Amino acid sequence: MTFKHLYQTPLDMSKPEIRLLELIEDKDAIRCKLHTVTFDSTLRFAALSYVWGDAADTKHIEIDGIQIPVSRSLSNALKHVRKYWAYEFPDRDQSKFRIWVDAVCINQSDKAERTEQVKLMRAIYSSADLVLGWLGADDNEKIITAICTITAIGNVFRGARWEVEKLKSLQWLKRCGLVDEPACNKYWQSLNYLGGLAYWQRIWILQENILASTLFYITPNMSIEYSTLMNVYTMFNILSQTLIDERANKPDFVPTHIWYMFNPPRYTGFISLGNILRFGTANILYSRKTKEDDAEEQRQLDINLAQYASLLQATDPRDHVYGLLGLSSLPIKPDYTKNVREVYVSYCRAILDAQDGKTKKDLVFLQDGGAGVFDDSLDLPSWAPQLPLRASGVPTLVFDEKLSLIDIMPGLPPPRIFDSVLSLAGIQLQTLKSVGGPPEIQNLQKGGNTFDWIQDYIRRIPFYATKIPSIWALFLVVMRMHRLVTDTFTMLLLQNFIARLNLDIPGSERTQSGIPRYYQTPEIDGLSVMMCLDGGNNPQLSMCISPLLGLKELDRSTTSSGMVQQSTTRSFTDHHEALEARSLEVSSRLIYTLKRNYNTRIFETDVGYLGLGPQGCRVGDVICLVDGYQDLVLLRKRGEQFVYVGPCMGYGISDVYIKRRVELREVLLEAFDIV
Incomplete structure (x- = not known):
């Protein structure tokens, strides 16, 4: 039976x-x-x-x-x-x-x-x-520990009236026993375990959570209310964003691995926080949508909610779309007689149709597609989102270029989907001439599979087109930075990067004046960087160490005259120990950041620019800017049509660069039919 x-x-x-x-x-x-x-x-x-x-x-x-x-x-x-x-x-x-x-x-x-x-x-x-x-019966002890930890943190947050200014010093971590190693590791591990549960990774469960009027998360022995969990995780996120925005330094009492949960390298960080908070942010979007009177804003919120299709898993690939229809008003009706290709093309067409009347279209689905990013097992067009693969953890590429072709060339014909062909306007900018390996730190160092490729480039092109040393341009590319910021921490990262690669950088002539310029970054936490800018392709970077390195403030008291008195104590045994700790933090941040490049390839273009593209990019792929997408993309010619390879970045291919080439008529508007 x-x-x-x-x-x-x-x-x-x-x-x-x-x-x-x-x-x-x-x-x-x-x-x-x-x-x-x-x-x-x-x-x-x-x-x-x-x-x-x-x-x-x-x-x-x-x-x-x-x-x-x-x-x-x-x-x-x-x-x-x-x-x-x-x-x-x-x-x-x-x-x-x-x-x-x-x-x-x-x-x-x-x-x-x-x-x-x-x-x-x-x-x-x-x-x-x-x-x-x-939430399950397996490893119930870990879930109980996590729920107790969240409850304790919630009590502290309530005591501080949920005020960021009272919490951003992270002193509350001491009161919760969350920085006392090794005992505290049990609590952080339980939070990571909770956030890693399959429960937070299912598309239908997101919808079920948002639609519920009363929701409890349960185990065999304990429960926690939705609002309690989400309030704590939301405050975690607010604190993290505040510390990032304020470029805060790590307090000495916070272990490095815990600090990275609050202030991680971009696109990395506290996985538990992201997995659970995703439900809270989606709930906020849905709540806004139900209260919104403006039809255009409602449609935009529908598009925002639809993007969760690529973040969560489903057994049936069609449910990546159907599993969110209870939250959105996109004109899609569930129909399990349709195949996956039909459902996904209809989904993308619905996203485009929701933007009718808007001058700027947003092809959000492009960030989850690309023949060079994903292996296609669903027989989808190259431009269609690979939702199951994306949801299973295959990372997409987002470079946050904030480019807009329609701002440069107004009056473009809108993107359209005909059958399974995406037709849109765009311009070709540069072509890939050579492709290296994944620019993770171990591949870039001597003996790595990309070292020789990098060494060859630096020898041929020691000075970059944007008039900075090519080794600096390489650093910016692998860090996915669009411009050079000469703040202390960035320059410490650059110095560490150059030292680790230990490349043979050719000598060069100084500036015509022959007088080098010196610039010192602001002192941060006892460290700064001195730069000797002599116009050459390998400027000297020197770490400057303050006598105050390793000192920390103990207390503040006010004298009768109103002056603030400050007493300090050395938090490390000596300067050497303090310097080692700071150097380790810089080195860890560099390695941690470059780990995200494992699914990318570094490339050189036909005009000598460096860039980063998907792992499946090839020589001959064309860097383009297309209407409706904020990052550069790679397209591959196939007869009279194109294949969408994936997003990319090219250091120096900025909006200013593109505008200049358009004004000089060096690039012309084209219609791309992408299959």
């Missing part, structure tokens, strides 16, 4: 009808009844939000006398849901408890029923009296 024997009578969708599960026994064995009911406002029920888990790891439960195989995850969840309903509604008749569980309340083998029930998902989860998010 299997699932198909449960559904002798199809649901009447004209009413409409749904099925609800009644738990008869939930101890050692699970026994249930399935009830078909008319879905209306009088229903009182809970809804389960859970991960199906390993399909091969099953347990049998009894439904209407039939033994049905379900995942161990679902079986475990059903043993605990009733007690949380009783906790939330102690005055209700517990014998009337009913719960909606998608796997058994929908006939999954009936495509028509599945399609119609998916249309009801928004109403089901928003109407449920209680939504229970099952």
